[in-house]
Amino acid sequence: MKKEQFALKKISLEDERFRTSYHFSLEKLKLSIKEIGLLHPPLVTRRDNRFILVSGWKRVLACHELSLSSIPVYVIEEKDELQTFLIAFYENLAAREFGLLEKAEALSRLKRFGEDEVKIIRHYLPLLDIPQTLSHLDSYLAFSGFEPEVKRVAHEKSMTFPALKLLAEFEAEEQRILLPFLLPLGQNKRKEILEDLIEISRRNDISVKNLILSEKIQAIQDTDALTPLQKAEKIRLLLRKQRYPAFSSWKDSFDSLLKRMRWPEEVSVGPSPFFEDENFTVTFTFEDQEQFKSNLDKLEELSSKDEFVQIFKLR
């Protein structure tokens, strides 16, 4: 490997065969290069009379944005694709943390360049803090096959491994349709929507696309008065009801009884999780004896209502 000063335009950015990093901000790096120059030269290699980038995409793109004419680079003489990629891999491994999608790209390159699958599982997965299972490798390889737009959004929204694993179950077109629903929600609710869609689709033998394009979901989508978060939340609840009809019906009955009883908002009441236990829980806060007694009086009054007796049938 020798160090040379290279005209920036000599480095081909079209060939991304060794690239594992995308979607980064260049601002701080540009500032650093402006102030102290490029201290760590990128790695390039010659293929078919072109110099292609092996490692240092962020650095080279920053230099482009700064309109530098030439930069120092290391030229790798190695011709074997796997060995060349490993130079980039280990350089990056030592320098920084890999994100989920970077890990996916790295593993996909190792596989593409012919690394033995067992070696990938035993040697490389632990280096990337991934459990040593074939199932994990398969998941990451599936992530690397996402369309660029899906990868960008997944990266920007820091989607978690479980959510990406679920997303990978969908066709590319479905992923594109789904993203707007998912983005306004938090990680857990994203995962919940994806799980429910998959499971309703499999249980009812209906495609996810048809589920998403159903009248009820489209009606929510078409309601201009709702914010993207409100739409996503309504769709989530609609899917929950479809996925868990009996439980939803019991929960609705319970809520309806409380409503008919005019249960006071300041006293919360609920069944055990999923009505598994026979007990119910009542909680309220109070600041003084008077408030405490007032809540007890309200509860006593409620306990004599017919609806209160009916609550105990819901268990």
Next chain:
Amino acid sequence: MIFMGKADFFPRKVYIDKKSFDLPLTQRILKNIGQIPTEIIPDREDFLEKRRISRDSVKFGKRDLFVTSQKGEFVKRCPCTPHTIGCNYFIINLDLNCPLDCTYCILQHYLSDPIITVHANLDELWRQLDIFLQKNKNRTPRIGTGELGDSLVIDHITENSKDLISYFRGKDNVLFELKTKTLNIKNILNTEPASNIIISWSLNSPRIAESEEEEAPSVEERIQAAQRVSDKGFRVGFHFDPLVLYPGCEDDYQEVIAHVLTNINPGRIAWISLGSLRFPPSLKSVIQERFPQTKIIYEEMIKGKDGKLRYFKPLRLEIYKKIVRLIKEKGGQTIPLYFCMESESIWRDVLDWIPKGEEDLEAYLSSSLGQ
């Protein structure tokens, strides 16, 4: 396909832990497998480690047999699950894993070694069982081999049923159960029965047996096998576990119950257990991956207090009540019934009683002993 339910299962290859080669059971297995290739394994851990990496290590593990020795305890209490009434069962870890490949099987998740394993150090088993029985001499515990594998599926290779029945015969303070889905009863039919030996079958609806227990014999064949064993003089048991819900399942289960109680004298049935489909959430992805066609995991399952996914309680109650009513209607009023991994409220609402403790349940389940 290597194994079809009706035919005896023979492994593709038999691996033998070098340290267990000279044991009598190993030699018996070698005699019974005929021309099947064998390989001596000098380093057991290295061998198992290498087998763990495979695209479907579970399926891969169901093709071969490994003969080794049990390093730890042969006898363990069934772990059951928190927040439920335990059935106070003890497990003999003699054979691990199973060539049947039921979609819902917990072994896919539970066993770490991807191979059917036979523990051949039987002398150690008898020693540990002696200690166990001595400790429980004033009780009537139930013990069996069918928790981490099918009790009879490789019995033509190991002939363990003969030794086990011979060991337990006459030991009246214990109920010994061999639990199976197979028709592999040749050794049982050639053995004298004893009142404390129960041969039991896991049953399901024909539809579930066909779609989810693909490699196991049909339900009808299992009932016929149970009938032959019962006719021989053994007491039999049945496990409707896991009950799987789908539209119309009640009619299908009704048919099976009627078939059982028409063909087998209820007085010869030691017990019937009921349990609904349940599994740890982590098994779900294994099932999805290995059996993408199955739909049973997409019914209405919630996370129970023990963290396992199970049917929403009103749905469980409904099916349990129907099945118990059917059993009673069809002449099974005196058959002891129990639940596997269910809460007190389910016991009370369905069976009208709650065992007061382990001894109470033992007394109930051994109540028909000597009939």
